[in-house]
Amino acid sequence: MVLAVSIALTEYLVGHYFTHLFERTRSFNASQLVEMRNQISRVFEQLHDLDIFNQEQGNACRKEVFLTQAALVDANRFIYETALKVDGGGLCSSYGSESGGLSAFAFEQSHAGYPVNGNGTTRTYWFNAGVGATLDAGEILIRENRVHVRINKGILLDALALDKNVSFALFERGKPVPVLANHAIDYSAEAVATPETIVRTQDAVFYAYPVKWSDLVALISVPAAYYKTVWGWLLLLCVGTLAALFFLLVYTVSRVYRLKFSLRAKLKNALKESQLQMFYQPIVDMRSGEVMGAEALMRWTLDDRSISPVEFIPLAEANGMIVELTEWCCEQVAKDMSVLLSCTENKYVSINLSSVALAAPDIAKKLHNILLRFEIRPAQFVFEITESFTVAGESAQAQLYYLHDLGYKIALDDFGAGSSNLAYLERLPVDIIKIDKSFVTLDKMYSADTMWWHIIRIARSLDLVVIAEGIEGREQVNPLLDVGVKYAQGYYYFKPMPAEQFIGIVTASAGRDAGSNIPVARLDDTNKFEVQ
């Protein structure tokens, strides 16, 4: 896999490099070539003028003609030689004679050249890299009408500024000998036949493309070693990345593991160091707004950070601390609420009873003893259990009956969210069901025949008190009241709060009730549905 990825990356990078070279040489064909042609054109213009003048003077190879040309060659270092055609078929050369060093010009007789049209004239180029040709491999012959110029091919290739390991050559299609090359280059018929794709051989990597200004093909190549080097580095990079990812994974897992462990250790200290606190979320009679009671919810503040019970209760369940935590919770709630409950017979408070805690022998007895110590009336105390009760087994069920027989109320929390809630209604001594907040969201409230409506029908037929959880807006209230649900808990009414604040709210509303004739509801006797 690493191998495949590194090869794919190498192909991509080498391809990218070739595209870059391709763009560079293409722009050479455009801008650099234009610049080069401009320079050459200026020379040709002067030579044309000379040619016209010479024709007017009889068109012979006279001294002024070759002297003017020699001066031109002198002024333009890239020109080796210039020549004008004179009467009789000869060439008057800048070398100073009619034949001059112009044996190279004979090259045009035997080779076709590459015509390039522009500015109403045709300029023909001859390149030569072939063996035994009369035109030097390092030069280019150009002819326009009667004017001939032999220039240094470096003017073309130097402009490319290619790396020394990059070979660039122009080929005639099908001919393996380059007409122009910066240095020795192998011919790849496959690359020329499939332009703009990368072709690899044992020795080199090729990329070919057609040259716009002629029917030549440009072939770029780099040594195979270049490809291998890139591939080697990428392979190393892939292996390195994989190793780094592996170490990162190991590090993350070990960190999370350590954090969990330390959280567990910190939870053990939390009780001793008074980091735990009980909050109370009021439960309200939606008809009158009267606060009927509260659900006690545990809070843990560690280093100014509040840790959610969703995080630490399962941790306590897993490491055997849940019994200790539940006993502490029961005692704290009893401490916080005993005075209030003794003064307000119609109010109640509930605590959450984890099924794991309930599986512990004698937990029910211990909780009852705590509540006895604080003289809490069982009718004012509710134990909330959830669907996870299935894991608790026979003894948990027996303990729940024990509490119920003593007069405590049992509420089935998050009703509907779990899969075995209906079975609980048969098996367990349930007095109250709390409809899970996921069933009474606004979108579900106004659609007919949804689950919450069926839950209420079941509760009604079993004569159970129903509390709707998660009431966040006024819009959820009326549909619930319409079907006879009276009690609710949620942010619309109150968020969970410290004990003093809750006691303040209850005390204030009790005072108001006393003066305002609002009938004081009792959970015991108002919990029956008015049958419609």
Ligand SMILES: Nc1nc2c(ncn2[C@@H]2O[C@H](COP(=O)(O)O[C@H]3[C@@H](O)[C@H](n4cnc5c(=O)[nH]c(N)nc54)O[C@@H]3COP(=O)(O)O)[C@@H](O)[C@H]2O)c(=O)[nH]1
């Ligand atoms: N065994 C124990 N379980 C406990 C105890 N204390 C809490 N818990 C359980 O932890 C769960 C998360 O509780 P918490 O973060 O406290 O969230 C409660 C409310 O704050 C929240 N809530 C109440 N009203 C709304 C609302 O309108 N919208 C909204 N999005 N959330 C709201 O719901 C949580 C109470 O849910 P429930 O218990 O299902 O009635 C939670 O499961 C607690 O039971 C503990 O001491 N022991």
